[in-house]
Amino acid sequence: MKDEEGLSLINQLLEIYDQGFIAETLNELGFDSWCRETINRWVRGKVDRKLSHGEFEHLQALFPKPFQSSGHEFRFVDLFAGIGGIRRGFEEAGGKCVFTSEWNKYAVRTYKANHYNDSEHVFNEDIREVTLSDRPEVSEKEAYAHIDKLIPDHDVLLAGFPCQPFSIAGVSKKNSLGRVHGFECNTQGTLFFDVARIIEAKRPSAFLLENVKNLKSHDKGKTFKIILQTLDELGYEVADVNYDGSRDPKIIDARHFVPQHRERIVLVGFRRDLDVHQGFSLKAISQHFPEQVPSFGDILDPEDQVDEKYILTPKLWKYLYDYAAKHKAKGNGFGFGLTGTQDVARTLSARYYKDGSEILVDRGWDMDAGFDDMINQSNRPRRLTPAECARLMGFDRPGESNFKVPVSDTQAYKQFGNSVAVPVFRAVAKMMKPRILEARIKNEGRRTEAA
Incomplete structure (x- = not known):
């Protein structure tokens, strides 16, 4: 085995595991010749070591395997991903993750240890590097082009974004600069703004947004109202709730799936022009409750x-x-x-x-x-x-x-x-899947007609 291949493998593993764990894993083969300092010195080019074929294969087994060997039925992105709880549910429904964004370095380690990512997959840490939301001098047109270039095309956007109070301060300044109104103005400076920009730039067929139960009452209801108005402005129909919040969104308690009381608000939306949203309601999730919840x-x-x-x-x-x-x-x-x-x-x-x-x-x-x-x-x-x-x-x-x-x-x-309770989002993904696939067919038909 070439030194370069072994060193490359070690460096990839160090994105997930520490030197001590890698050394301990190598010593499981019975040689006891590896330690934390050996790994450190090798990576720094201070010592010449080689991995045997057995050691190389032993370390390769630390990487996650593909969730399924057969083809995928739809594509999705995983924003504010944490350790991938929402992703897990959509993978089990036949989806393929093509883009992940998560800024916490420790969560990234756990995510990479458990989720297989092929060469097409893109990993991002700071979503603002993609959306350019921290660069007010960049125009909306430039930002959308940048997003479209960096994020692969996908059918579904998943995001468990943190909620923050919105502020419309600075509107007059934007007006003087000829900036647009709507969500570009009202959500600026929040993490939801990054989600909205990606939705506008990539136009996925559907989205799933997850947050804590009190999102609806956050900042005296202003946060939730602006989120719904933004999604409506972007051309999406949100299940179970009107854009003005006059109907209650679906709050799902994980106790129907796992032995834990865990309430989360779930917003599912479909692109209005695709006309696949009619009749969809998360209230039907009760049909997907398991017959017996683990104790x-x-x-x-x-x-x-x-x-x-x-x-x-x-x-x-x-x-x-x-x-x-x-x-x-x-x-x-x-x-x-x-x-x-x-x-x-x-x-x-x-x-x-x-x-x-x-x-x-x-x-x-x-x-x-x-x-x-x-x-x-x-x-x-x-x-x-x-x-x-x-x-x-x-x-x-x-x-x-x-x-x-x-x-x-x-x-x-x-x-x-x-994180989230995985079985909840496995059930939601199963509910969304028929409409996601219907939307794919419609989108493909439009592309064919345009060609």
Whole structure:
């Protein structure tokens, strides 16, 4: 094996895994001659090493495999992708991801460890480098041309964008510069603006936007109203809601798919001129609920296989217990969420790494024991492990541990807490697919006529 090929492989893997993990993986073959410093020195050109054929193949196995070997039925882009929860659902429906944008370097590692990307796929970190939204001197026409050049054509746009307050400050200045009104004016300076620019430039047949439940009330409803007006202006029909917000959008609770209470607002829209939107409603998602939802106990590892580091220390357990007792005495509902095997867990949040209080695994602690004994007993509650979080979010099914976590526990908890429940979007993708394929046929017919 040539040195250049081995070094290229190592450099690709370092985008996902650290040097220590790569060395440990190589040593699994039984030679024990690799260490973190060896990898570092080789990458810096300080040492001459070669990978054997077996070592090369062993490392190649760390990369994700294609989700399916057969052809894909539609194409999509994955914006504000996180660790790819929405992507996973649309891949399972037969889609191919051709563009991903995610700025968090740790989320990018997890994403690349779990999602196969061929040579056609484009990976972007800062979406503003594509939309040029941080360059006010660039005209809309120039920005759209830049987007069209960098983002491959696609049928569906997926985005779990963060919400921010909109401001119309600066309108008069734009008027003096001859800038357009509408979304280019009203959404400037927000991340939704980048989504809108891409929709305008690429004209996908459909989109799916995901956000937290309170998006509708964010900034006293102004944020949601501008989003809907923008999508209407762009020529899209949004399911279950009018552009003025007079009908309620669909809020989906993941508890119908996984043992976790997790409500998210989902906006699905289809290009109005393609006329494939009639009758589509996310209210029909109930038809796709599984016959049996896994129990909380189903997603847990056997207790004898869980590292003791996930068990709360007596000090932390006492703090959480006292905190809950104090608020209970005041009539408040604040406190830890002790979760039994048949319970539905609270929402896993990005702050889970701090103390795990919203979802504590009940290990059978004795409420009737004396206070000190109760706090110090060995069966104190514990946090979920990252592998259990992957199952709770639907990245893995009960009993599986296929989802790779190449980051620290702290980063993993943040990533899962910011992600989506995969089975929810698997169901939404399944609902959207017939209309996506119908739109593809119509678009192909138009291209044929134009030719």
